[in-house]
Amino acid sequence: RDLADGFINNKRESYKFKFQKIFDQEAKQDVIFDSIAKPVAECVLAGYNGTIFAYGQTGSGKTFTITGGAERYSDRGIIPRTLSYIFDQLQKDSSKVYTTHVSYLEIYNECGYDLLDPRHEASKMEDLPKVTIMEDSDQNIHLKNLSLQQATNEEEALNLLFLGDTNRMIAETPMNQASSRSHCIFTIHISSKEPGSATIRRSKLHLVDLAGSERVAKTGIGGHLLTEAKYINLSLHYLEQVIIALAEKNRSHIPYRNSMMTSVLRDSLGGNCMTTMIAMLAMDKRNIDESISTCRFAQRVALIKNEAVLNEEIDPRLMIIQLKKEIQDLKDELALVTGKQRKSELSQEELLQLDELIETFLKDNDPDSSLDVGADMRKIKYCFVHMKVFFLNGDENQIINHPMSSGKKLLSQDISEEKSSNEELEKLKGLLQQRDNEISILCGGKMQNLYLLMTLKFSFFYLGAGGKMSLGCQEAFEIFKRDHADSITIEDNKQLLKQRFDEAKCLGEKLNEVRNKISEINLCSDVCWKICNTLSSSHISYKTVYSRFKGLKVEIEHLQFLMEKVKMKLQKDFEVWWSEEAEKFQALGYENKQTYKVDRLSLISRKSRNFTEVVRKHSSTSIPLTGDSQADADILAFIKARQNILQKKGKSCQEIESQTKICSTSF
Ligand SMILES: Nc1ncnc2c1ncn2[C@@H]1O[C@H](COP(=O)(O)OP(=O)(O)OP(=O)(O)O)[C@@H](O)[C@H]1O
Numbered sequence: 073r074d075l076a077d078g079f080i081n082n083k084r085e086s087y088k089f090k091f092q093k094i095f096d097q098e099a100k101q102d103v104i105f106d107s108i109a110k111p112v113a114e115c116v117l118a119g120y121n122g123t124i125f126a127y128g129q130t131g132s133g134k135t136f137t138i139t140g141g142a143e144r145y146s147d148r149g150i151i152p153r154t155l156s157y158i159f160d161q162l163q164k165d166s167s168k169v170y171t172t173h174v175s176y177l178e179i180y181n182e183c184g185y186d187l188l189d190p191r192h193e194a195s196k197m198e199d200l201p202k203v204t205i206m207e208d209s210d211q212n213i214h215l216k217n218l219s220l221q222q223a224t225n226e227e228e229a230l231n232l233l234f235l236g237d238t239n240r241m242i243a244e245t246p247m248n249q250a251s252s253r254s255h256c257i258f259t260i261h262i263s264s265k266e267p268g269s270a271t272i273r274r275s276k277l278h279l280v281d282l283a284g285s286e287r288v289a290k291t292g293i294g295g296h297l298l299t300e301a302k303y304i305n306l307s308l309h310y311l312e313q314v315i316i317a318l319a320e321k322n323r324s325h326i327p328y329r330n331s332m333m334t335s336v337l338r339d340s341l342g343g344n345c346m347t348t349m350i351a352m353l354a355m356d357k358r359n360i361d362e363s364i365s366t367c368r369f370a371q372r373v374a375l376i377k378n379e380a381v382l383n384e385e386i387d388p389r390l391m392i393i394q395l396k397k398e399i400q401d402l403k404d405e406l407a408l409v410t411g412k413q414r415k416s417e418l419s420q421e422e423l424l425q426l427d428e429l430i431e432t433f434l435k436d437n438d439p440d441s442s443l444d445v446g447a448d449m450r451k452i453k454y455c456f457v458h459m460k461v462f463f464l465n466g467d468e469n470q471i472i473n474h475p476m477s478s479g480k481k482l483l484s485q486d487i488s489e490e491k492s493s494n495e496e497l498e499k500l501k502g503l504l505q506q507r508d509n510e511i512s513i514l515c516g517g518k519m520q521n522l523y524l525l526m527t528l529k530f531s532f533f534y535l536g537a538g539g540k541m542s543l544g545c546q547e548a549f550e551i552f553k554r555d556h557a558d559s560i561t562i563e564d565n566k567q568l569l570k571q572r573f574d575e576a577k578c579l580g581e582k583l584n585e586v587r588n589k590i591s592e593i594n595l596c597s598d599v600c601w602k603i604c605n606t607l608s609s610s611h612i613s614y615k616t617v618y619s620r621f622k623g624l625k626v627e628i629e630h631l632q633f634l635m636e637k638v639k640m641k642l643q644k645d646f647e648v649w650w651s652e653e654a655e656k657f658q659a660l661g662y663e664n665k666q667t668y669k670v671d672r673l674s675l676i677s678r679k680s681r682n683f684t685e686v687v688r689k690h691s692s693t694s695i696p697l698t699g700d701s702q703a704d705a706d707i708l709a710f711i712k713a714r715q716n717i718l719q720k721k722g723k724s725c726q727e728i729e730s731q732t733k734i735c736s737t738s739f
Pocket residue numbers: 097128129130131132133134135136137141142250251252253282283284285352
C-alpha cells in the first residue's frame with residue numbers, strides 16, 4: 073500500500089521477451105527445418121560445430137520438433153530432415169572426400185547410455201555399459217562406451233536413428249513412461265578432406281531433445297518419479313547455472329562438470345559452436361509459469377557468445393610421410409652442396425622406382441616434362457647411364473616415341489604421310505565428282521537432255537556423212553535413206569534407244585530414291601537429335617521417377633518404423649495395464665479373489681482389444697484368477713479356446729458356463 077497512491081497492483085501482467093523467430097502451433101515441420109536447422113547444417117558442412125537443442129516443459133513438443141511425430145511422414149522432425157539435407161549436399165560435392173558417423177546418447181538419471189548399442193534388445197538398460205566422460209590434457213571431452221557408427225548414406229543414417237529410437241522405447245519402464253524423463257543427444261560427425269591433402273576438417277552437429285523442464289513442486293509426484301524428477305531438475309538446474317555463468321562478464325569458472333549433460337554440451341555452450349535453442353511453450357493458461365520460466369531461460373541463453381572456428385587438423389599419418397620426404401630431400405641437397413655424397417648402393421626398390429620414372433619421362437610427349445629424381449647424385453648418374461644405353465643400343469620403340477630423339481624422323485614421316493593422304497583424297501574427290509556427274513545426268517529432267525544429245529549426235533553423223541546439202545539433194549537423201557537396207561537397222565536402234573531411255577529413266581528414278589535416302593541420312597543428325605531428345609526427355613523423366621521412387625522408399629521405411637513404434641507402444645501399454653491389474657488383484661483378499669469379476673477388468677482395460685474381447689465374453693461369469701499375470705493369461709486363453717470348441721459343437725451357453733466353472737476349479 074502506497075501512502076500516496078493507495079493499493080498498488082504489483083502483480084506483473086505483461087512480460088516482454090525477444091526471440092529471433094516465433095512459430096505458432098500451426099507451423100509446419102518443413103518451415104521449422106528451413107528456418108532453424110538448415111542454417112546450422114550448412115555451417116556444419118562448412119566445418120563448424122553446431123547444436124540445436126529444444127527446451128521446454130513436458131508435452132510442449134520437443135520430441136515432435138527434434139525427432140518428429142508418430143503419425144505422418146510429413147511430421148518428421150529436424151533429425152531426419154537434417155540427415156536428408158546433409159547427405160544430399162555431400163553427394164553434390166565431389167571436390168572432397170567425406171566421412172560421416174552418428175552417435176546417439178541418452179542421459180537418464182545422470183547416467184549415459186549408448187542408444188546404438190546392439191545389446192539393447194537383449195539386455196536391460198541398467199546392465200549395459202554406461203557411457204562415461206573422460207577429459208584429456210587439453211580439456212577435450214571424450215565419451216567412453218559411446219559408439220560412433222559410420223553412415224555412408226541417408227538410408228543408413230536413418231536406420232541408425234530408428235534403431236536408437238526403438239532402443240529408447242525398449243528401455244522405457246512403466247515408471248519412465250515417455251521419453252520425457254531423459255535427455256537425448258543425436259550427433260552427426262562429419263569429416264572432410266580434399267584428395268591428396270593432409271588437412272582434415274571435422275565438425276559435429278548435436279541435435280538435443282532435453283527432458284521436460286517442469287518444476288517438481290507442480291508435478292506432485294513421489295517415489296521413483298521424484299528421484300527422476302530431481303535428477304532432471306538438477307541437470308537442468310546445472311544447465312541454467314552454466315548459462316548464467318556464461319552470460320556473466322568476468323566469470324572465469326564455468327561449472328560444466330556438475331552434470332553429464334553440461335559436460336557433453338560444453339562446446340555447444342560458450343565454446344566453439346553455432347548453437348540454436350528452441351524454446352518450446354505449451355500455450356495453456358495453467359502453464360503460464362512454466363512458459364515464463366522457459367522464456368527467461370531462453371533470454372539468458374541468448375546472451376551467450378560463442379566463438380565458432382573451423383575445425384581443421386592435419387592428418388598425422390600423412391604429415392609424417394610428408395615430413396620424412398622433406399627431410400630426405402634436404403639431406404640429399406646438403407650432401408650435393410657439401411660434396412659428401414652417399415656411397416651406398418641404390419636399393420632394388422629405388423632402382424625400380426627410377427626405372428619407372430625414366431620410362432614415364434621417355435613416354436611423355438610433352439616437351440616440357442622433366443625427370444625429377446631429387447638431389448641424389450647416385451640417382452642422377454643412374455639416369456644418365458640409362459639414357460645412354462637407350463640411345464646407343466637404339467631401343468627403337470622407346471626412342472622413336474620421344475619427341476626430342478625422333479623429331480626429324482617424325483617430321484619426314486608426317487610429310488610423306490600427309491602427301492600420300494592428300495593424293496588419296498584428290499583421287500577420291502575425282503571419283504566422287506565422276507559419280508556425281510553420272511548421277512546428275514541420269515537423274516530427273518536430265519534424262520531428256522541425254523536422249524536429245526544422243527539423237528543430235530546421230531543426226532550429226534548423217535550430216536557429217538552428207539556434208540552441206542541443197543534442198544533437192546536433201547530430198548533425195550531422205551528417199552535414199554528410206555529405201556536403204558540399213559534404214560531398218562536404224563529404226564531398230566531407235567527403238568532400242570527408246571527402250572534404253574525408259575530403262576535409264578527407271579534407273580534414274582531409283583537413283584533419285586537412293587539420293588533421297590542419302591539426304592535422309594544427311595538428316596541423320598536430325599534423327600539423332602530427335603532420338604537424343606527423346607532419350608534425354610526419357611532420361612529426365614527417368615530421373616524424376618527415380619528420385620520420386622527414392623523418396624517413396626524413404627517414406628515407406630519411415631512409415632514402417634512409425635508402425636513398429638505404434639505396435640511397440642501398444643504392447644507396452646498393455647503390459648503396464650496388465651501388471652497394474654495384477655497388483656490390484658493381489659491387493660484383494662482370498663475371498664474376493666474367488667469372486668473377482670472379470671468384467672471389472674474389461675471396464676478398466678483401455679488398451680488391449682483382444683484381451684478385452686475375451687473378458688467381455690465372460691463378463692457374467694465369476695472366474696477365479698490366480699493373481700499371476702502369466703497364469704491368468706493362460707487361464708483366459710484356455711477359456712477362450714474351450715468356448716470356441718464348444719460353440720463349434722453347438723452347445724448351449726449354459727453348458728459352456730458350467731463347463732467353464734468346472735475347468736476353472738480344476739485349475
Ligand atoms: N506441432 C505439433 N503438431 C502436432 N502435434 C504436436 C505438435 N507438437 C507436439 N505435438 C504432439 O504433442 C504431444 C507431446 O509432444 P512431445 O512428446 O513432442 O512433447 P515433449 O516436449 O517432447 O514432451 P516430453 O518432455 O515428455 O518428451 C505428442 O503427442 C506430439 O505428437
